[in-house]
Amino acid sequence: MTDTTAGGHGFETHAYDVVVIGAGGAGLRAAIAAHDAGARTAIVCKSLLGKAHTVMAEGGIAAAMGNLYADDNWQVHFRDTMRGGKMLNNWRMAQLHAQEAPDRVLELETWGALFDRTKDGLISQRDFGGHRFARLAHVGDRTGLEMIRTLQQHAVALGIDVYMECTVTDILKDGDRVSGAFAYWRESGRFLVFETPTVVLATGGIGKSYQVTSNSWEYTGDGHALALHAGASLINMEFVQFHPTGMVWPPSVKGILVTESVRGDGGVLKNSEGRRFMFDYIPDFFRGETAETEEEADRWYDDKKNNRRPPELLPRDEVARAINSETKAGRGSPHGGVFLDIASRREADFIRRRLPSMYHQFKELADVDITAEPMEVGPTCHYVMGGVEVDADTGASIVTGLYAAGEVAGGMHGSNRLGGNSLSDLLVFGRRAGLNAAYYVGRLGSKRPKVADDAVKAAAEHALAPFSEEGGENPYTIQQDLQDVMQRLVGIIRKRDELTESLEELAKLRERARHLTVEGHRQYNPGWHLALDLSNMLRVSECIAQAALVREESRGGHTRDDFPKPDDTWGSKNLVLTETGGEISLNEQSLPVMPDELRQLFEEK
Amino acid sequence: MAYDLSMRVWRGDRTGGELVDFVVPVEEGEVVLDAIHRLQSTQAGDLAVRWNCKAGKCGSCSAEINGRPRLMCMTRLSDFDESERITVTPMRTFPVVRDLVTDVSFNYEKAKELPAFAPGPPDQDGKRRMQQIDVERGQEFRKCIECFLCQDTCHVIRDHDDNKPAFAGPRFFLRFAELDMHPLDTHDRRKLAQDAAGIGMCNITKCCTEVCPEGIKITDNAIIPMKERVADRKYDPLVWLGSKIFRRDQREEL
Numbered sequence: 001m002t003d004t005t006a007g008g009h010g011f012e013t014h015a016y017d018v019v020v021i022g023a024g025g026a027g028l029r030a031a032i033a034a035h036d037a038g039a040r041t042a043i044v045c046k047s048l049l050g051k052a053h054t055v056m057a058e059g060g061i062a063a064a065m066g067n068l069y070a071d072d073n074w075q076v077h078f079r080d081t082m083r084g085g086k087m088l089n090n091w092r093m094a095q096l097h098a099q100e101a102p103d104r105v106l107e108l109e110t111w112g113a114l115f116d117r118t119k120d121g122l123i124s125q126r127d128f129g130g131h132r133f134a135r136l137a138h139v140g141d142r143t144g145l146e147m148i149r150t151l152q153q154h155a156v157a158l159g160i161d162v163y164m165e166c167t168v169t170d171i172l173k174d175g176d177r178v179s180g181a182f183a184y185w186r187e188s189g190r191f192l193v194f195e196t197p198t199v200v201l202a203t204g205g206i207g208k209s210y211q212v213t214s215n216s217w218e219y220t221g222d223g224h225a226l227a228l229h230a231g232a233s234l235i236n237m238e239f240v241q242f243h244p245t246g247m248v249w250p251p252s253v254k255g256i257l258v259t260e261s262v263r264g265d266g267g268v269l270k271n272s273e274g275r276r277f278m279f280d281y282i283p284d285f286f287r288g289e290t291a292e293t294e295e296e297a298d299r300w301y302d303d304k305k306n307n308r309r310p311p312e313l314l315p316r317d318e319v320a321r322a323i324n325s326e327t328k329a330g331r332g333s334p335h336g337g338v339f340l341d342i343a344s345r346r347e348a349d350f351i352r353r354r355l356p357s358m359y360h361q362f363k364e365l366a367d368v369d370i371t372a373e374p375m376e377v378g379p380t381c382h383y384v385m386g387g388v389e390v391d392a393d394t395g396a397s398i399v400t401g402l403y404a405a406g407e408v409a410g411g412m413h414g415s416n417r418l419g420g421n422s423l424s425d426l427l428v429f430g431r432r433a434g435l436n437a438a439y440y441v442g443r444l445g446s447k448r449p450k451v452a453d454d455a456v457k458a459a460a461e462h463a464l465a466p467f468s469e470e471g472g473e474n475p476y477t478i479q480q481d482l483q484d485v486m487q488r489l490v491g492i493i494r495k496r497d498e499l500t501e502s503l504e505e506l507a508k509l510r511e512r513a514r515h516l517t518v519e520g521h522r523q524y525n526p527g528w529h530l531a532l533d534l535s536n537m538l539r540v541s542e543c544i545a546q547a548a549l550v551r552e553e554s555r556g557g558h559t560r561d562d563f564p565k566p567d568d569t570w571g572s573k574n575l576v577l578t579e580t581g582g583e584i585s586l587n588e589q590s591l592p593v594m595p596d597e598l599r600q601l602f603e604e605k
Numbered sequence: 606m607a608y609d610l611s612m613r614v615w616r617g618d619r620t621g622g623e624l625v626d627f628v629v630p631v632e633e634g635e636v637v638l639d640a641i642h643r644l645q646s647t648q649a650g651d652l653a654v655r656w657n658c659k660a661g662k663c664g665s666c667s668a669e670i671n672g673r674p675r676l677m678c679m680t681r682l683s684d685f686d687e688s689e690r691i692t693v694t695p696m697r698t699f700p701v702v703r704d705l706v707t708d709v710s711f712n713y714e715k716a717k718e719l720p721a722f723a724p725g726p727p728d729q730d731g732k733r734r735m736q737q738i739d740v741e742r743g744q745e746f747r748k749c750i751e752c753f754l755c756q757d758t759c760h761v762i763r764d765h766d767d768n769k770p771a772f773a774g775p776r777f778f779l780r781f782a783e784l785d786m787h788p789l790d791t792h793d794r795r796k797l798a799q800d801a802a803g804i805g806m807c808n809i810t811k812c813c814t815e816v817c818p819e820g821i822k823i824t825d826n827a828i829i830p831m832k833e834r835v836a837d838r839k840y841d842p843l844v845w846l847g848s849k850i851f852r853r854d855q856r857e858e859l
Contacts (some may be wrong), residue, residue, distance in 0.1 A: 040681050044620055047655075047657055047665065048655070048665065048713075050662070050663075050711065050751055051657045051658075051665050053659075055657075055662055055663045091644070101710075106727075108734075109733055110726075110727070111722060112721075114735075114743045114787070117735055117736060117740060120735050123732075124737075139744060145747075145748070145750065146747060149747060153721065153722070154721070156716055157720075157721035161739050164713075187703075214664070216659070217659045226763070250634020250635070251633070251634060251635075252632070252636060252639045256659070258662045330798045357662070361660065364681075365634075365660075365661075365681070366759075376653070400848065455798065458707065474650060476650065477646075480646075518651075519649075520650070521651075521855075522653030523618065523702075523703055524653040524702055524704070524706055526650075526652070526654070526789040527645075527650035
């Protein structure tokens with residue numbers, strides 16, 4: 001480590017083979033893989049280690065281990081995943097994911113994870129929306145915590161360097177190749193330069209651009225924006241998942257996630273008339289595998305062979321839209337949601353044992369006892385399917401040396417992600433990205449890219465820009481206005497004139513953000529941090545709105561009021577976004593073609 | 606029930622600081638963290654506070670509210686009288702970075718000292734088998750969200766920085782107990798818990814259990830059983846005899 005000055009701004013320098021940005025499931029798994037492959041590896045994360053958004057995942061990790069249903073296998077999981085994504089998924093990613101997830105789960109157990117067990121002592125698996133069999137390895141309803149703690153403890157035991165509360169603001173390049181990353185310490189505001197031929201983006205999602213979201217403050221689309229700026233492409237950005245069940249009351253907790261496990265474990269959705277309304281919203285695409293009567297749906301929990309799945313367990317996009325329609329039709333709950341009832345369907349003991357965090361969360365934050373009364377729930381912005389376009393096998397973006405894994409990568413989930421497929425995605429593709437970054441460094445030999453002084457100087461000036469203007473606007477106000485625009489105009493149901501309006505509004509916000517003012521100094525200053533995050537949020541929001549305007553159909557996490565049906569022509573195309581000279585451009589691109597042996601899986605019932 | 610809340614928030618850095626008075630409008634159902642966020646966005650843009658999930662799951666927003674170690678996101682304003690002034694100060698056991706943010710690196714250093722989980726080989730089919738009842742003990746401890754409130758409240762280190770090198774604190778006794786009770790772990794962690802982690806310095810006042818936002822029975826279920834295991838080993842007559850009759854290099858150390 002050396003202390004240097006460039007353009008008058010001091011910074012420290014660190015050299016690595018692989019720098020992973022983000023310490024959630026994907027980042028930790030990537031770092032472990034890169035380390036195991038012999039690369040000098042560092043993790044750089046915005047928060048303390050172990051606090052990343054993965055910690056909030058509740059339901060479980062989808063993996064066709066067949067511990068409860070011997071008929072489950074990767075082909076069934078692959079098929080469920082593709083159908084859940086309305087066939088827009090990158091087939092190769094969905095295949096690798098389904099094939100490798102079981103090994104990744106067993107690996108966690110070898111590193112100390114304590115999953116719930118079956119009677120035979122194997123890892124237990126639970127039901128979730130869109131999955132034909134009970135498939136989610138879980139620990140009560142705090143699976144994400146178990147996963148992040150296991151990976152964190154393993155990474156610490158391996159001695160991987162971790163730069164906590166450290167934020168990357170620029171990817172540095174030498175010609176066409178990645179040469180490093182520029183960052184600041186939260187605590188001191190001082191700068192760091194990482195000299196590294198590879199960067200693995202594992203920065204998660206974009207939810208903080210919306211008003212009602214289950215995402216934490218870190219979810220500001222940093223990786224998406226860094227990738228675009230470095231010359232990589234984004235795909236599927238129009239697809240944003242609104243989780244059907246977020247808390248709606250009291251206002252301060254609006255958006256906090258209510259796990260799908262409530263429905264997986266027997267909970268049902270009801271409107272103000274007491275009707276299980278999901279039976280009214282079964283789409284033709286899923287009719288063959290969905291129960292038509294309450295009796296059949298209730299029998300399914302114990303006998304999956306002879307009964308079909310309850311409609312409450314349709315993929316998330318279907319359920320979220322249904323809830324939206326019910327509340328719009330005036331059949332909502334007192335606080336603008338619908339009722340999620342497990343109290344009348346399962347014993348109190350069972351609920352407390354299977355859903356301890358939900359019990360605690362409602363009791364503490366809403367004075368609701370979920371073993372005695374229904375919850376009120378409504379859609380909340382939860383996940384972005386879109387992300388960096390990557391090679392399925394390696395996680396490599398189109399920029400040499402830049403990799404992406406987890407939520408920040410696109411393609412795996414198509415137009416809609418199934419519950420439980422996120423945690424497995426993090427493990428499978430985190431590992432692949434980390435390994436392949438390390439392999440690339442091995443192949444480089446002595447031809448390592450160099451960090452240029454002027455690039456560092458430019459990065460420092462970019463980071464300090466928010467301090468340069470006086471009398472400008474407060475970044476918090478601009479963020480609130482951005483959230484309002486995205487929620488109102490680019491939300492769960494979209495239409496052309498609103499999307500057009502959103503792009504105009506976003507342009508105004510961008511202009512306002514150029515003239516914001518930050519109080520105080522560089523030491524642990526949240527106003528400054530927000531000002532930097534805000535430019536990422538604005539960039540990503542623009543990508544979402546642009547792609548949403550162009551895709552004239554409804555599919556998965558993209559619903560157009562003016563084009564309410566899926567369209568086969570659109571069903572074979574991705575929208576690809578790139579940045580040139582500070583402007584976003586958008587192109588259509590054909591989906592990769594699935595080989596026949598996989599295609600056959602969709603012809604059988 | 607919107608009203609104007611009187612707050613007193615510690616502001617400062619390593620060199621010192623003071624309690625600053627604020628009045629902030631609050632709404633029904635809000636928690637202390639909401640009030641702090643409103644201060645940040647309207648009155649004090651550079652007020653430093655650590656937080657992530659705002660749902661009691663990540664353990665970032667630990668602070669002392671009216672002197673009691675708590676998560677700001679799980680402390681509801683309705684627990685207080687509307688006329689009551691709420692004082693928020695940083696955790697006292699750790700050095701202040703700025704305002705409500707403390708340097709909790711002590712905990713990350715202690716975590717590095719713990720030998721990792723070391724399982725035996727899997728069953729022949731590559732899977733591992735454990736019974737639910739056996740994993741449940743460890744699962745209670747793994748609910749820990751690492752908010753470090755137990756560390757903050759522990760009097761062994763709260764006002765005694767000099768004890769920190771020799772004492773890992775309740776959060777890590779939990780981890781020792783979890784690994785020691787793990788059905789598949791092969792290490793014997795009792796000696797380490799005694800020597801390196803200083804479990805003997807704990808005199809079971811249960812303050813840690815009282816402040817745990819996850820309701821983990823740290824003292825009863827982790828520390829006391831761990832102390833008993835340490836004692837069992839230390840006073841095991843066979844181990845004692847071995848220490849007397851074996852050659853020095855073959856002895857198990859007490």
